[in-house]
Amino acid sequence: MLVLAGVVLAIAFGWLHRHDKWIDPEDGIGYYLGITGGTLMLILLAYPIRKRAKPATRAIGSVGFWFRLHMLLGLLGPLAILYHSRFSWGALNSAFALGAMIIVASSGLVGRFFYSRVHRGYSGRKLELRSLKRDMDEMIARMEQRGIGHERILAEIQPFEDRAVRAGGNFWSSAVAVVGLGFETRRAHRRLLRAVPAGADRRTQQLRALVDDYFEAVRRAAEFAFYDRLLRLWHLLHLPLFVLLVAATVLHIVAVHMY
Ligand code: HEM
Numbered sequence: 693m694l695v696l697a698g699v700v701l702a703i704a705f706g707w708l709h710r711h712d713k714w715i716d717p718e719d720g721i722g723y724y725l726g727i728t729g730g731t732l733m734l735i736l737l738a739y740p741i742r743k744r745a746k747p748a749t750r751a752i753g754s755v756g757f758w759f760r761l762h763m764l765l766g767l768l769g770p771l772a773i774l775y776h777s778r779f780s781w782g783a784l785n786s787a788f789a790l791g792a793m794i795i796v797a798s799s800g801l802v803g804r805f806f807y808s809r810v811h812r813g814y815s816g817r818k819l820e821l822r823s824l825k826r827d828m829d830e831m832i833a834r835m836e837q838r839g840i841g842h843e844r845i846l847a848e849i850q851p852f853e854d855r856a857v858r859a860g861g862n863f864w865s866s867a868v869a870v871v872g873l874g875f876e877t878r879r880a881h882r883r884l885l886r887a888v889p890a891g892a893d894r895r896t897q898q899l900r901a902l903v904d905d906y907f908e909a910v911r912r913a914a915e916f917a918f919y920d921r922l923l924r925l926w927h928l929l930h931l932p933l934f935v936l937l938v939a940a941t942v943l944h945i946v947a948v949h950m951y
Pocket residue numbers: 733736737740743762763764765766767769770793796797798799800801803804805807927930931934937
């Protein structure tokens with residue numbers, strides 16, 4: 693979020709100063725910003741390569757590291773290009789390359805959101821309904837140990853787990869749960885927190901955190917099949933868009949150096 697906020701601020705600053713003549717895309721800093729942005733976007737391709745590397749190759753750096761770098765460079769590269777372009781479309785070939793880049797980088801942000809719904813962290817470890825269920829069972833047991841009554845658990849907490857596990861296995865039930873269960877869990881969550889005695893002591897804080905985690909896990913489980921399918925569809929779209937970006941960039945580089 694911090695990186696994204698920084699990038700948004702830098703874009704706003706650049707946009708407000710886009711008429712200042714301190715950058716020339718064809719010369720000096722402006723030209724080198726173009727080369728820098730392009731190079732950063734080439735380096736970020738190490739992630740898909742690393743992801744596909746066979747374990748036996750002892751590739752350098754973890755998948756998680758390369759993925760984080762991919763996302764960082766996926767923002768910094770386009771930022772450099774925006775400054776290089778002086779926030780204007782320019783000639784047709786430039787506009788085509790810039791448009792493709794903006795689409796691919798924005799698509800990356802959407803993909804990151806889907807990805808985070810079906811993975812634990814960034815190392816490629818996919819969530820599984822079975823392990824989410826195990827987590828929820830464990831959290832329920834801990835809530836009971838920490839003083840939430842058995843009756844309340846059976847009436848107000850356990851049913852969410854059962855519904856989430858049922859919904860999360862199928863695309864359509866999961867899609868419906870994104871709205872329905874999403875809304876209901878938030879309401880039940882608030883109701884339950886009101887019932888937990890307020891207090892700043894560690895035990896109460898831990899119980900409240902546990903309740904937060906539980907309802908988050910319920911939503912994760914219920915929404916799983918939905919986001920899993922969306923991520924697959926996103927992959928199908930992202931790759932052709934990326935190929936388009938490469939073609940547009942090559943065309944742009946050739947065009948500006950020929951004419
Ligand atoms: C212009 C900049 C970018 C380019 C050229 C680019 C390119 C790519 C490529 C080629 C892939 C591999 C697709 C595959 O393995 O099938 C990919 C995957 C991905 N990118 Fe980017 N990307 C960019 C920016 C971003 C940004 C800004 C983010 C998020 C902050 C992002 C997030 C992702 C995600 C989540 C994946 C899928 C990861 C996976 O399923 O393993 N990308 N990107």
